[in-house]
């Protein structure tokens with residue numbers, strides 16, 4: 211049975227003129243739509259109190275478990291408006307499945323896939339006016355999340371959990387054209403260890419990443435590249451995006467799953483690789499291989515993949531006492547072409563041969 215998220219419309223929506231001003235320059239994560247979806251879980255009642263209503267603050271007891279023990283997970287996906295006015299999601303089932311995997315790891319109740327899809331679609335319908343018209347790369351960013359709301363300080367899985375979806379209009383990630391970024395190779399911080407939470411999309415991973423992000427900025431870098439926690443010098447990911455290398459012999463190499471987050475964009479790029487004359491390869495990649503490959507030209511391009519920026523060219527790396535450039539320091543041609551193609555599929559300008567697009571309106 212398809213779960214029902216009944217809509218109770220906001221009586222106090224953002225006035226149209228204000229909404230239009232926001233949509234003209236939304237930035238990222240700064241403005242929110244008029245509504246939110248919510249459901250509550252308890253051991254006896256299962257998932258209940260489903261609905262879509264006005265966006266509003268929560269009332270939480272100061273002992274709510276999430277505030278102390280960070281039992282929380284989230285997702286991130288976008289709604290895209292096509293030139294004909296229709297509105298689509300990109301591979302939302304993949305986000306729903308990953309949300310369930312993250313829930314299992316954090317001992318949270320699994321949200322059924324149909325609940326995830328119905329709530330996300332319902333919110334997009336309720337806030338259709340907030341889905342930007344196509345121009346550059348504008349979209350409506352959707353943030354499903356789940357947290358332990360039970361008032362209790364004991365350490366055990368919470369007996370009351372809240373699920374919500376909120377939405378925030380997003381402008382183009384690279385407002386002034388796609389430029390390459392520099393990553394800081396942290397030898398001080400790691401992101402995830404074997405047996406840890408690296409493969410779960412949980413808030414705690416992000417809390418732990420902020421000190422590394424500050425370290426990267428202090429070294430004039432845009433973001434962090436994490437190595438494995440065992441000191442083996444193998445590449446993991448950048449903490450919000452997965453990493454891919456393009457080699458001169460036509461391979462698209464990306465670190466294998468395990469302690470990294472299984473990105474939908476990563477999977478998308480692997481599936482599209484052959485269309486760009488590249489053989490996808492998921493395996494262990496060492497920093498030494500990247501450094502020597504960048505030096506001798508066998509690694510021609512590096513990019514990061516994630517929903518927010520789609521594909522980000524990485525042109526430079528810095529670490530303790532060294533730095534090196536990839537290729538000629540400009541975004542690579544395969545990187546740019548893959549980025550364009552993923553966007554073309556998402557905005558309905560290229561054929562969706564994999565059945566990834568999911569129409570909402």
Ligand SMILES: *Cc1c(COP(=O)(O)O)cnc(C)c1O
Nearest residue numbers: 449450451471473474475516517
């Ligand atoms: C969300 C996320 C990614 C990218 O995943 P997408 O599904 O492609 O957006 C990569 N790394 C981490 C740590 C993430 O949380």
